[in-house]
Each structure stands twice: as C-alpha cells, then as structure tokens.
Amino acid sequence: MIRRALGLALVGLAVFALTGCGLITMMHDSVIGPISPVGRVNAVTVGTDFRVTDTGPVAELGADARLRPVPRDMIRRMAMPSSFWALAQGLEFFLTSTSPVATRETRAGRAADVPLPAELHPGVPVGTALALLGPPDVWVRRSGGSFMLYRGISERGWSVYVGVPPPVGWFIPIPGITNLRYSYRSERERASKVMLFFDEQDVLVRVSASAEDSGKRE
Amino acid sequence: MRRAAAALLFSLALSGCAYQVRQIGDDRFLHGGFAWEPGRTTVGDVVDALGPPDVIRWSAGRLLFVYRSERRAVASLVLTFYLKLFSGEQGRQEDATLIAAFDDRDVLLYYGVSEHPREDFAGDLGIAK
Numbered sequence: 001m002i003r004r005a006l007g008l009a010l011v012g013l014a015v016f017a018l019t020g021c022g023l024i025t026m027m028h029d030s031v032i033g034p035i036s037p038v039g040r041v042n043a044v045t046v047g048t049d050f051r052v053t054d055t056g057p058v059a060e061l062g063a064d065a066r067l068r069p070v071p072r073d074m075i076r077r078m079a080m081p082s083s084f085w086a087l088a089q090g091l092e093f094f095l096t097s098t099s100p101v102a103t104r105e106t107r108a109g110r111a112a113d114v115p116l117p118a119e120l121h122p123g124v125p126v127g128t129a130l131a132l133l134g135p136p137d138v139w140v141r142r143s144g145g146s147f148m149l150y151r152g153i154s155e156r157g158w159s160v161y162v163g164v165p166p167p168v169g170w171f172i173p174i175p176g177i178t179n180l181r182y183s184y185r186s187e188r189e190r191a192s193k194v195m196l197f198f199d200e201q202d203v204l205v206r207v208s209a210s211a212e213d214s215g216k217r218e
Numbered sequence: 219m220r221r222a223a224a225a226l227l228f229s230l231a232l233s234g235c236a237y238q239v240r241q242i243g244d245d246r247f248l249h250g251g252f253a254w255e256p257g258r259t260t261v262g263d264v265v266d267a268l269g270p271p272d273v274i275r276w277s278a279g280r281l282l283f284v285y286r287s288e289r290r291a292v293a294s295l296v297l298t299f300y301l302k303l304f305s306g307e308q309g310r311q312e313d314a315t316l317i318a319a320f321d322d323r324d325v326l327l328y329y330g331v332s333e334h335p336r337e338d339f340a341g342d343l344g345i346a347k
Contacts, residue, residue, distance in 0.1 A: 035302040138274045140281070143322055147261075149270055163233075176299045179233045189242040193270035197262075206262070210244075210269025 020045030021067045037170075037178075046071050052089035054157075054185075097167045101160050109152030110192055116209060126202040133194070146202070150194040157187035236294045243272065243287035247316040247331055254318075259326040264318050271318075281324065285316040 025041045033040045044050070046068045047059030059071070077083050096102035110133075117132045129148070130136075136148035163181030164172065197206040252267050264283060265271075271283035292309030296302060318329040 032301055035305075037298060037302060140274060140276050142281070142324065144324070149274055151272075176297075178298050181234065183236040185236070185238045187238075187240045189240075191243060191272060193272070195265060195270035208265045208270055 020071065021069050026066075042066055048073050050077050050086065052086050052093055054093070056093060057086075057090065094167060096159065098165050099161070100165075101158070103158040104156070106155040107153070110150055110194070111152060111154060116194065116207065120196075120204070120207060122204050122206060124204050126198055126204070129196055129198075129204055133196075136196075145197065145199045145205070147198065148196045150196075152192040153189060154192065155187065155189045157185065159183060159185040234295050234297045236292075236296070238290075238292045238294075240290045241288070244269075244285075245287035245289070245314055247285050248287070248314050254326055254329060256326050256328055261320055261324040261326075264326065268316075279322055280327075281320040283318045283320070287314045288312065 020042055025045065028036065029040045029042045039056075043061040044057050044059045046066070047061040048071060050057065050059040050071065050073070052058075071077055077086075092104070096104065120129060120132050126146075133150055137151050138149040140147055140149075161181060161183050164177050165181060165183075169178030169181075193210050195208045196204055197208070199205050247268055254263065254267075261281070261283075268285055272286045273284035275282040275284065288311065290309065290311040292307060294307040295304070296306075297304040314332040316329065316331040319327045321327050
C-alpha cells in the first residue's frame with residue numbers, strides 16, 4: 001500500500017516536473033532560453049491566446065503567473081474548435097518548414113479573381129445589389145446618394161529552402177548541420193475591393209472594382 | 219571537383235541566412251503623378267485613378283478616403299551548434315498612406331501622400347521594381 005502510494009506520488013511529481021512550470025521547463029528557459037532553438041517553453045505552454053503563426057506556436061504570458069502549471073484557457077485550447085485549427089496550422093507549419101519549396105494561401109472575404117455578377121449593372125436598385133453581393137463592409141449615405149464598399153483579403157506566400165531546414169536538422173546527428181541552409185520567404189497580401197455608387201433614388205449608377213496587382217516586386 | 223568545391227563554398231557562404239519580404243496593399247499612389255485639383259477633382263476621379271480606398275471615414279461635411287501600403291524586408295543570420303551561437307537580424311519597414319478629403323458634394327478639398335521611400339530601401343533589400 002505504501003509502495004503504491006509512493007509510486008503514485010513519484011508519477012505525480014514526474015508529471016508536475018514536465019508541466020509548463022515544471023523543473024525541466026524552468027531550467028531550460030532560465031539557462032538556455034534566449035539561445036535555445038525552441039525558444040522559451042514556459043510562455044508558450046502556460047500563456048494565453050495560444051496560436052500558431054508562420055514562425056511557430058506563440059502565446060502571451062502577460063500578467064499570468066509563470067508558475068502556473070497549465071494555461072488559464074486550457075479547456076479552450078484543448079476542446080474548442082479553434083484548438084483543432086491551431087493543430088492544423090501546427091502541422092502546416094511543420095510541413096512547410098521541412099519542405100524545400102512551399103506555398104500557402106489564406107483568403108478572407110470576397111476573392112480577387114471572382115468576377116462580379118452579370119446582373120450587377122447600372123440601373124439596378126440597391127436591393128438587388130445587396131442580394132447579389134451581400135451586406136457591404138461600409139455603406140455611406142450622402143446627400144446626393146450613397147456608396148458601398150466591399151473588401152476581401154487574400155494572402156499568398158511562398159518559401160524556398162536550400163540546405164537543411166531546422167526541423168530536419170534536429171534528426172541528423174551532425175553538430176551544426178542546420179547552419180547549412182538558406183531560406184527565402186515572400187509574402188503578399190492583396191485586397192480585392194468593389195465600390196458601388198448609388199444615386200438619390202438608390203439606383204446603381206456606377207461600379208468600380210480593383211484587384212491589386214501582385215508579385216511585381218517579388 | 220571544381221563544381222563540388224563551388225557548391226560547397228556557395229553553401230558555406232549562405233549558411234544560416236534567411237531573407238523575408240512582406241508586402242501589404244498597393245503602393246501605386248507613391249508612384250502616380252496624378253494631377254488632382256482641390257475644388258474640381260471628384261470622388262469618381264480619385265476612384266478612377268487608384269480604385270476603391272482601403273478605409274473610408276466620414277462625418278458631417280467631410281469624407282475621407284485612405285489608401286495604405288506596407289513593405290517589410292528582413293535579412294537574418296542564425297548560426298547554431300545545438301544552441302543558437304549567433305543571431306542577427308536587419309530589416310526595414312515602409313508604411314505609406316494617402317488621404318483624400320471631400321466635401322458634401324464629393325469634391326476634393328485636400329489630399330496628402332507619404333513621401334516616396336529612399337532609393338536605397340529598394341536597392342539594399344532586393345525589392346526593387
């Protein structure tokens with residue numbers, strides 16, 4: 001009975017030592033955190049607003065206690081749909097980090113390459129425009145008429161590695177092998193904008209659309 | 219043999235280097251020599267020249283169109299030997315804005331645009347036109 005209790009206590013201690021404020025984590029962060037290839041583990045494991053960016057997982061430690069064993073939003077991080085999205089982003093980050101050439105695209109709102117509906121021509125009432133394009137981002141009413149602004153954002157990027165990417169280098173037992181690399185990453189965020197002008201009777205008089213040109217400086 | 223040596227030298231010369239370029243928005247307004255005249259130019263003329271704006275602000279008697287763009291280039295060198303032995307980063311960022319103000323009749327009142335970036339910005343960071 002005593003042995004079992006001691007065993008459970010040891011397991012508990014081992015689990016605690018491996019948590020976000022555990023001995024191993026704190027020693028790592030204190031001793032080699034600034035120069036460690038994985039960065040500071042404590043802030044990522046127990047901080048809030050956990051997310052995965054192009055450069056890896058990040059979280060905000062902020063005013064949270066460093067000695068917190070688990071993050072304040074652990075339930076959200078583990079059970080909410082956003083956690084699965086973060087997991088997918090983490091997988092994407094790993095795959096793009098190990099691929100010699102990788103491309104990625106993110107889109108929000110109306111796509112730049114989607115043509116405007118053919119029914120959207122001068123003379124149609126405002127209700128038709130709303131039915132075709134949905135609610136605008138901005139709708140400004142003026143004394144002589146009104147106009148609507150629709151915006152969509154698309155982000156494209158590509159990267160190329162020559163040499164040994166860092167995640168791959170971790171599995172090669174040659175010291176300093178990850179130095180043999182060169183990486184180039186280019187990102188471009190485009191905005192697809194549509195502006196509709198209406199007269200005093202809320203009849204469409206003009207459509208102006210622009211999709212910013214891309215890649216001209218890349 | 220020479221090719222292998224050249225490849226090795228090339229790899230060593232580029233060791234640990236990373237280069238990142240990020241561009242947001244359209245910076246046409248920095249290069250355009252548009253001849254807008256306050257009191258004559260209208261909203262339609264501005265939209266014809268630059269397309270719809272990124273941001274619209276309005277209040278009684280004023281309508282503001284805002285166009286924005288951003289460019290950022292970062293070059294870094296990281297050398298590791300189990301740990302990061304050396305880490306250096308050099309970068310520049312350019313934020314450009316154009317603001318055009320209109321009156322109640324959608325006629326241009328005034329406008330302002332950021333200065334064109336210095337030529338060396340494009341030159342030394344490899345984002346030239």
